[in-house]
Amino acid sequence: MKKLTFIFLALITLRVFANDSAYYASGNQLIPITETDICVTKEVLTIEKKTVYEQNDAGETVGKQYFAYVTVDYTFFNPGPEKTILVGFEAPSPNGDVDGTPKNGAHPYISDFDVNVNSELLEFKTSIVNTENYYVNNKINAKTEEEIINNGFDQNSPDFYYVYHFNANFKSGLNKITHTYRFNMSGSVMGGYNFDYILTAANRWGNNQIDDFTLIIDMGISEIFSMRNTFFDDKSEWKIPYGKCYDSGDEKTKFITGTGRVIFHKKNFKPKGELYLGSSRDEREYGYPAFDYSIYGLPEYINSDISSTRSVDENSFKILRNLPFALRGYVFKTEVIQEYYSSQWWYSPKPEYKATLDELSSEEINWLEKVKSNKWDSEYKEDNKTYYRYAPY
Known part of the structure; x- marks a missing residue:
């Protein structure tokens, strides 16, 4: 029988990242705990960020928490006769500024866990394990909650892991599994939100890859993340x-979203690394030191909340000062300006529109005067580097 082990390098990387912050949980693939020749022919992984607002007894909003909602649609192929195998989902413990105490024997920051196999909702169990080879003599070598808490337990740095597991019956040929759950997205004082997803675990299936893989990430409208x-x-x-x-x-890619979705698709996908996504302290909310068109998007409005009226170079300045007219659909003759606004999700060109200052609001005019008075300064680029340095990814 194949020796099953945690992918410890991935788990250590995820936990170490959160030493000065709050690491809650990671997403992960379903994996075969027992040896199998069953293959993953198709996987559609959808990860959506949702915000839950916290309220006090008076009904006032006092904070917010980001959650990652995960839906995974698998298509498996069983080349042999019908069989039942033990399938698992491995989850590292939270770490950092958290309470890592198990919740009813399960991960404290993973919830709404469901598995549907060939249209049948399955029951599952959760085990706490603290060894690399936890499947011994055809059973999971699990620890009780009492055992791990009474043995030098540190709620900020638990030294155990969770395995959600269930018996799945695979008929000969194609089988469908839908797996859903949610987990708290991690964060830090300097960061907005971040999360990790372990992709390499998919290589444990019989074909050591995903034949057809699609990843859909939806962090919301007008989001900036890396x-x-x-x-x-x-x-x-x-x-x-x-x-x-x-x-x-x-070695990072930065995304500026319109409707929210970004999509990755690959055939014969054999992941060699994990998914690490993060947003620095909300750039839409807090502004940035100076506008750099090669880095930042612009919002679909102008008001006093837009803190930055500085630009790092001439092209950025030209683009920024034309924001009021781009919002009204003006089609620009200058190529760099038109290309930039054409990439903004909210821009809707109106060839018939003729730009005039008379139609701008007093707020827009005041904002535009500030932009023109600041013009541009290449030294602002250093401010942006300092600002961006604190992004978690």
């Missing part, structure tokens, strides 16, 4: 229906 180039090569492998992406250096 991903490490770990399981993909560069921005050319991504489709963004509304928005833009670019290589931001340090």
Whole structure:
């Protein structure tokens, strides 16, 4: 029988990242705990960020928490006769500024866990394990909650893992599994939100790959986030229906979304790295030191909340000062300006529109005067580098 082990390098990477922040949980693939020749012929992985607002007794909003909602649609192929195998989902413990105490024997920050196999909702169990080879003598070598808590337990750095597991019956030929769950997205003082997803676990199935893989990430409208180039090569492998992406250096790709979705698709996908996604402290909410058109998108409005009226170079200045007219659909004759606004999800060109200052609001005029008075300064680029340095990814 195949020796099953945790992918410890991935799990250690995820936990170490959160030493000065709060690491709650990671997404992961379903994996065969027992040896199998069953193959993953197709997988559609959808990850959606949702915000839950916290309220006090008076009904006032006092905070917010980001959650990653995960839906995975698998198609498996069983080349042999019908069989039942033990399938698992491995989850590292939370780490950092968290309470890592198990919740009823399960992960404290993973919830709404469901598995549907060939249209049948299955029951599952959760085990706590603290060894690399936890499947011994045809059973999971699990620890009780009492055992791990009474043995030098540190709620900020638990030294055990969780395995959600269930028996799945695979008929001969094609089988469908839908797996859904949610987990708290991690964060830090300097970061907005981030999460990780373990992709390499999919290599444990019989074909050691995913024949047809689609990843759909939806962080919401007008979001800015980055991903490490770990399981993909560069921005050319991504489709963004509304928005833009670019290589931001340090082997990262930065995304600016319109409707929210970015899509990655690959045949014969054999992941060599995990998914690491993060957003620095909300750039839409807090602004940025100076506008750089090669890095930042612009919002679909102008008001006093837009803190930055500075630009890093001439092209950025020209683009920024034309924002009021782009919002009204003006079609620009200058190529760099038109290309930039054509990449913004909210831009809707209206060839018949003629730009005039008279139709701008007093707020827009005041904002535009500030932009023109600041003009541009290349030294602002250093401010942007300092600002961006704190992005978690």
